[in-house]
Amino acid sequence: MNVFRPHTLEELFRIRREVRGTLFSGGTDVQVKIRSGSLSPTALIDTKEIRTEKIVKNDGILLIRMNTTYSDMLSFDLHEFPILQKIIPTIGSTQIRNRGTPLGNVCNASPAGDFLLSCYLYDASIRLLPTERVVKVEEFIKGPGNIALEPYEVAYELQFPVMNNYLYFFEKVGKRNSMNIATVSAGILLKLERCIVKDIRIALGSVCPNVFRSTELEKKIIGSRFELPVFKEIAQEYSNAVSPISDVRATADYRRKLVRNLLIKAYFELGGENDVQGS
Known part of the structure; x- marks a missing residue:
């Protein structure tokens, strides 16, 4: 197997035109795939020597x-x-x-x-x-x-x-604390104005073939009051909408339950508990 190490973008473009190789920089995914046999490249193109304003x-x-x-x-x-x-x-x-x-x-x-x-x-x-x-x-x-x-x-x-004035939530559930591949992960960006949801973005990992984000479900929350019943309802809708698989890390049913529980947890982490106490 040939390995190319271009030093400029122009050299990289030339190699890409001439060689059907696999690009990599850190190699943290490529090396694992080669070792497991899931990737068998005819050539590797290492980009690390190309200097950029990072x-x-x-x-x-x-x-x-x-x-x-x-x-x-x-x-x-x-x-x-x-x-x-x-x-x-x-x-x-x-x-x-x-x-x-x-x-x-x-x-x-x-x-x-x-x-x-x-x-x-x-x-x-x-x-x-x-x-x-x-x-x-x-x-x-x-x-x-x-x-x-x-x-x-x-x-x-x-x-x-840049997205200013957004609250945020992220949690990754897995079998260990470090070197952890997510069983389910959840991220949220939330903008509130006087306890009204002005904007919200919810993304879920390891529950579909791609990272799952639904603008349709997000629109159901926008304009609502930031309160627990709203989050409980939408958490169930997300749980129903995802299509997880069962594998060595978790069953599909467990992943659905995690989706629901993480979104309810997010409500409290985003300040919902204070809202409830103050109401």
């Missing part, structure tokens, strides 16, 4: 570029993205965060991908080169391990809009 904030958009690791992100000022500050430390171990990349997590297209879940919450986009296509991450993901990337394209940049 993280940039420009006109209210956070740009996360090729070869940016999770540790790079934790070193950046993410105060406007507090849910990312909560999600990233739960990913893998220190060693994994030193090598693994958000862009790689998205391109791996696993429904259990923790960083991928945040992309759905933010309606994040992905920029592809050399075509300069900018695609919503939700549209870029076609299914588990399946992405809308042309053979000659390269995933270069993730784009996250």
